Amino acid sequence: MTTPNPLFRERDLELVLYDVLHADQLAELPVFADHDRGSFDMVIDAARRFARTTLWPTYKAMDEAPPRLVDGGILVHPRLKALFPELAALGLVVAARPPEVGGQHLPRIVHTFATAYLMAGNLSAYAYVGLAAGAAHLLETFATPELRATYMAPIYEGRWLGTMALTEPQAGSSLADVTTRATPMADGSYRIAGAKIFISGGDHDLTENIVHMVLARIDGAPPGTKGVSLFCVPKRRVVDGGLVDNDVAVAGMIHKIGWRGLPSLALAFGDHGDCHGWLVGAPHRGLAAMFQMMNEARIMVGMNGVATASVAYHEALAYAHDRTQGRPAEAKDPSAPPVPIIEHADVRRMLLRQKAIVDGGLCLIGRTAIYADLAEHALDPAARMRAQRLLDLLTPVAKSFPAERGFEANALALQVHGGYGYTSEYVVEALMRDQKLNSLHEGTTGIQGLDLLGRKAMADGGAGLVALREEITASAELARTAGIEDRLIAPVLAALSSVEALTAVLAGRGLAGDVAGMLLHSTDYLELFGILVIAWQHLAIAAAARTARAATAEDAQLYAGKVISAEYWIATELPRLATLVELCRSGEDSYRRIRPDQL
């Protein structure tokens, strides 16, 4: 058997999209009135086909031969160069945007699931487009009409690309310490000067121009985050309808261990004093603007994580079907033929664990994307606010669960391959390398934990958690109606209650003035929150699988597998949640107490 890797199986994705999340109901909202399930499927089908037939076959070649820095410019892999026009022609950079800027108002969830295939097929190739979409969306929201016409439109047309240029060598994750300078000029533009690092897609030969969204500090701005502004700084600026060099230079290429089709660069802005930038949004409000992009990016990182785990899962599953080795523990006859390793319990454990992570992660990302759709487009302002709260609350989980557990899943996919998995002849090791970035970029896992516990769970007096309870309770009701046994439902509801109670305890610590104590176990809190949220997804998937009509015998088995995945996750992970709740509550403070010289 050498089935090509499906990246995601159609039915897995459709079950989540329509049977669990009822994405087709979004078409009832006026903004999505031009759509229906048929148009959703068409977009996803196109992405799926392109990902399977064009992107995935180029993945390994691009991993093996990263972009090269030649004469101060980056040359991408020839195969990427060849396929890029087709990738751009899919139109996904603008599909989710309104018709005014050339889009079709595709719901975020449909857009996200379409891009899931591109990410699964070739993360690096997709990333060029994903980054550009984020940059253009920032311009769309915050820039002047002139700037939009000049620098946003070509991105949405698929002719240019874009980046986000936040990080500086000395500051890292601490954007308060950005030092790139912006000096105002008489014509309203600024001269930009400074160094940025880890700029993904910061240079390449795919398009004639690249639009960087740059964080910088206007001369005389206050220190800290309240003095950081956002600028549009193109690689080449438009002058009299032509393009002239804008003094943005490649200062160095970083040798990343994954996403190797996408260059990560150090960029020097304004080394020759001639780097023009234009303010995007209000002065000193750059971080607030940037967070529009960042919040979108975090969902996309979550999808990256799920996609990377999904491809690897399907590699491992196919390998486990194909590879024969050994006999069952209870077998007696040494001359009996060896069995496919999928027959070994521990191999099935490793596969089921990967599957549970992938299925749960996909559903979580889908749900988050629907909240994003509703937060923007629901008719009722209260519904919009409620969706926004859920989106805010779930974003750090959607970002970090696939990164952390996805990495575990990727390591298991390698493990299923045995010694072969440890070689670059198989692709699972490359996928594991790709996955590791997701716990680092767009806010490390530690930062997501602080965000979840310190901000999101506490916001508006815990309104997000109240909405979460309503959502989980509703899913539990649906599950009960669908005939899911109470032994699966009750533990999820109990876990929810314990997370609520824990949150109240921790909030109390913060209110009593012990902020550091409240946040001490924020990474553990993030982890236990993730376990709960994924258990909820499994409950919802199991309910849908129990009630969905199986069109084929294959589907019937796939649905049965969903219920078993839910059983697995609830039985193995919720007890772990309970121990983490206790740990957070106990205030165990070993790493608070240990001194640097005691480490």
Add this chain to the structure above:
Amino acid sequence: MTTPNPLFRERDLELVLYDVLHADQLAELPVFADHDRGSFDMVIDAARRFARTTLWPTYKAMDEAPPRLVDGGILVHPRLKALFPELAALGLVVAARPPEVGGQHLPRIVHTFATAYLMAGNLSAYAYVGLAAGAAHLLETFATPELRATYMAPIYEGRWLGTMALTEPQAGSSLADVTTRATPMADGSYRIAGAKIFISGGDHDLTENIVHMVLARIDGAPPGTKGVSLFCVPKRRVVDGGLVDNDVAVAGMIHKIGWRGLPSLALAFGDHGDCHGWLVGAPHRGLAAMFQMMNEARIMVGMNGVATASVAYHEALAYAHDRTQGRPAEAKDPSAPPVPIIEHADVRRMLLRQKAIVDGGLCLIGRTAIYADLAEHALDPAARMRAQRLLDLLTPVAKSFPAERGFEANALALQVHGGYGYTSEYVVEALMRDQKLNSLHEGTTGIQGLDLLGRKAMADGGAGLVALREEITASAELARTAGIEDRLIAPVLAALSSVEALTAVLAGRGLAGDVAGMLLHSTDYLELFGILVIAWQHLAIAAAARTARAATAEDAQLYAGKVISAEYWIATELPRLATLVELCRSGEDSYRRIRPDQL
């Protein structure tokens, strides 16, 4: 601060060696009478110096430029070639062997801790010597005097190297399916024919000869493991005092993702019908003999894992001291200078976790090595048998705990480095790649779980567990005397009782005929067993740290840190053990029930 990486800190190692494990008392045994602490330290010092000054500085270069296959032979990295004579001159290949074969009867624990430095400095470079030692030891134990003189002596003299050639492409971990043939000749030798794969150090230009220990099946042998024999098959055979080619060819080089200084090869034995091999041990008893090497190798793999995690830990620790970024959560002034990231609670959490894994793992390996010493050399036969049982019981844990948790530690070391850790400019990513092999070679983690639960825990009616209880109880008594609080001691003893009770329940399932049910959660059993065993090590280390006299203020802090590590492990991991015990006991059977077509 750019302190060179210590690989292991002297005091960390000495505390375990002398204050916890009292290795100096081994010198009271007649076999070790020529030794004392002074001679132990001399051996370890020499290895440490060489590892720090010569091996570690070559590590990155060897990772970046793996051996090359040229004209059918393997050329190693020039820097390895240059340093190899000095590595061989350390004499560690034979140091632990008796004087009759050129050794000094160095205790296994001292040998293991000396090699720990070599592994930490450069895993690949050390592996050539480690593999050779295993091969020579097999010859020493099982081969005829002629064979020993011809093929063992040159290895022990440091002139030749050796390998273990077990795995075949179609068989993988299933040694029952070995098909390499051995045809008896009139002169008592055999003609060997077959293909082996994943042969580490299977060819190179370091020494003029390589001695392969090969599993093969004598013509007409019974199927399965009971028909597998062990052979000595040199690359070049000795004829009239000279060396002639022995028809062992490199069939291909495997591109491993780590240990990149050490080639992994496919070897073809006897393609031209002229590959001579000599039986080692009795016919059809090859597997039993091979397990002498394998059991030693598993302890060494554990040490690899600890060493690889230790180097990475020290990289992360130094980085966290050096790198400034952000401010504490409670800081208000954005113009205050950023702090070293070690001040951030979550960074300290990541460091403490690595430290707890490394310290606990080192102590476990040391303890296992002492059991090996006592199993062989204790005067009282009952003491020997008891030590052997403990050695047997702990070997799968010593092999897999450092592999699995070490990988977690290595990923955390990368995470501490932020985006920089994701680049090949820093060494942590390479160490993480190295670590991944340890869950695969010399028996995967799944196989270790089956070995622990299916064989070791059940052997002799659970005699190993009885001895383990005595050992842990004794450590608990020492801890109590040393003033360690009962809140640390009691949970470890409770965990021990729960593991015993669980084992009895699982044994009952097996005895009732449900072997598959008994073994269903063997990987979880292995994990929970590891948590217990490491908690025991931390208790013992904390007790020693509490009572040891600190020669310097630095040592005093280091000792205080040991107690906090113990608190951390016991508080965070023992609750997890409890959930795993419950999971194993419950017989949760999701992955037993799920069908391949439901995955």
